Ligand SMILES: [Fe+2]
């Protein structure tokens with residue numbers, strides 16, 4: 001029943017035959033739809049939607065509490081991720097700061113600090129609990145950057161490429177999740193899109209600077225990707 005009516009509501013051309021008051025009553029009780037035409041039809045009830053259910057792109061009901069949980073998880077993990085990324089570049093700078101690669105790594109580190117600052121704002125604005133694993137990412141991030149830089153600039157760049165590839169994919173996954181869940185938060189969407197583009201640029205910088213010439217590039221890359229994915233999984237939940 002829910003699915004049939006919600007499909008009808010989504011298509012603005014198909015609500016002929018169902019009286020507006022019938023839909024409106026049902027809508028008042030169960031959910032609202034984001035379709036523009038229907039928003040106009042139901043403009044009187046939209047203001048009461050705080051406690052109402054919404055539907056996602058798969059026509060299943062999503063509650064405001066579920067949306068809140070999704071946003072919390074997104075901000076928590078990204079806040080942790082940007083902190084970890086900044087620490088990786090700091091570790092690399094401790095070894096390579098005075099070499100020809102120094103300015104390039106410093107530029108990427110500065111961007112990570114800007115990302116970190118934005119998620120510091122968001123975590124406060126949305127009152128999200130930070131991950132309990134920050135002390136671990138502090139040490140692990142710096143350690144990864146430091147050790148890879150000791151292995152040579154190519155290995156440092158290989159770590160950059162692996163981490164940034166995983167983070168770019170992670171940001172794309174989040175954008176999909178936001179869309180599927182009908183989450184209407186333009187600032188969060190714009191932030192993630194912008195940072196995803198920055199991370200992809202970092203990945204290309206690494207590739208351009210001989211990442212693939214690092215000793216044991218493939219296994220090193222796979223190991224770092226696995227570690228980054230595990231850190232993302234943990235920081236979303238813990
Ligand atoms: Fe970043």
Ligand SMILES: [Fe+2]
Pocket residue numbers: 085112164198199202
């Ligand atoms: Fe980055």
